[in-house]
Amino acid sequence: MQAFTPKPFSRAKSPSLNALRAFEAAARHQSFSRAADELNVTAGAIAQQVKLLEDWIGCPLFQRLAQGIKLNKEGRLALPMLSKAFDQLSDAVTQLQHLGKPKEISIAALPSIALLWLSPKLPRLSALFSEYVISVTALEHPPNLQRDHFDMAFFYLSKDARSSTTLSLGPDELLPVCSPAFAQKAGPLKTAQDLQSQRLLHDASWRHHWQLWLDFAGFAAVDASRGSVFSIYSLALQSAIDGAGILMGRSSLVAHALETGQLVAPFDVCMPAPDELCLLLPEGSPFMAMQEPLLRCLKA
Incomplete structure (x- = not known):
């Protein structure tokens, strides 16, 4: 009688790590585009990897909707298992990273x-x-x-x-700041009318902060959308120090400039930041x- 010899396990029959990671990120974010941002690939690549995994399993894991994706029953069962596995893998990699360093x-x-x-x-x-x-x-x-x-x-x-x-x-606070020279040249900066003719400086990520502060201060007449916008906060801060306008500052980021006299806070109103x-x-x-x-x- 011929002895039975079990066939070795073939890793090729398993889904790729990329496919598993793509599904886990997409499921966690409920979005192919946000998963793509996390994994530094395109949304199309995420969708392709998810489709490969679905083909391997033999059933869909998401509902494809006009406005995006939604996990179905099978996807909801798969997500916690994969999330736990990737968390454990990350812990192992972190420990390996410290060996010999x-x-x-x-x-x-x-x-x-x-x-x-x-x-x-x-x-x-x-x-x-x-x-x-x-x-x-x-x-x-x-x-x-x-x-x-x-x-x-x-x-x-x-x-x-x-x-x-x-x-x-x-806690952090929102407060308008400008250079001492700018404040002196602009004259009294106390009321909404005093702000109307001045250049406002914005950080692109926090552009809404000017509107929040104006509403808090009761300065409804001031147009919060005008002025210069900077994608880097330190550039906006330096522009305020250079006398280019009035910046809506965060107390944690402008404290040093205020302490050293590079900036002043001409208005008495400080608003609690939303974060x-x-x-x-x-x-x-x-x-x-x-x-x-x-x-x-x-x-x-």
């Missing part, structure tokens, strides 16, 4: 926060974590700390966007145990 703290931050708020605090952070090497990466959006290999992150978050490992660094500067930590972060000295260092 010096201890490192990798920080992600909004570019304006990294340049204007975090940079002056780095010497204190380095002293607090003297056995670590600190690196900083500027990102426009908060990373997924369970997937991306960052130890902490600094971003502005509203209360409903925070997790149990998000630590607020205190706060926050420290984001991954679940299970060892730095949660050090949050008291860490927060003291960051707030100093």
Whole structure:
């Protein structure tokens, strides 16, 4: 009798990692385009990989709608399994990354926060974590700390966007700021009428802040849409310092310029910002145990 020899497992019969990752990101975001942004590919590539996975499974995982996609029953069953698997894979990669390397703290931050708020605090952070090497990466959006290999992150978050490992660094305020020379040349800057003829400076991401502040101050007559718009906050700030106009500032980002006299706040009205500067930590972060000295260092 011929002995039975089992056939070796063929990895070619399994779906590709790209297909699994594309589906997981699309399912989590409920969007091919947002999944594409996360994975740095095109939405068409995401759709193609998802279709390959659906063909391999033998059934669709999404409802294709006129306005986008929606997970069906099979997709909802598949998502938690894959999300857990990718989280575990990310943890393993993070541990491998530290083998044979010096201890490192990798920080992600909004570019304006990294340049204007975090940079002056780095010497204190380095002293607090003297056995670590600190690196900083500027990102426009908060990373997924369970997937991306960052130890902490600094971003502005509203209360409903925070997790149990998000630590607020205190409330932020919105206030108009300009250079002392600009304020002197413009004359009294106290009322809505005083603002009507002045150039407003906007950061593109926070362009709505001028309207929020004007409504809060009761300056309904001022057109919040006019003025210069900058895609980089530090450029808008430098333009205000150079006397180009009045910037709607965030207190956390303009504090140094106000303290050094580069800017003044001509109006008495400060409005609470709709979000706060926050420290984001991954679940299970060892730095949660050090949050008291860490927060003291960051707030100093």
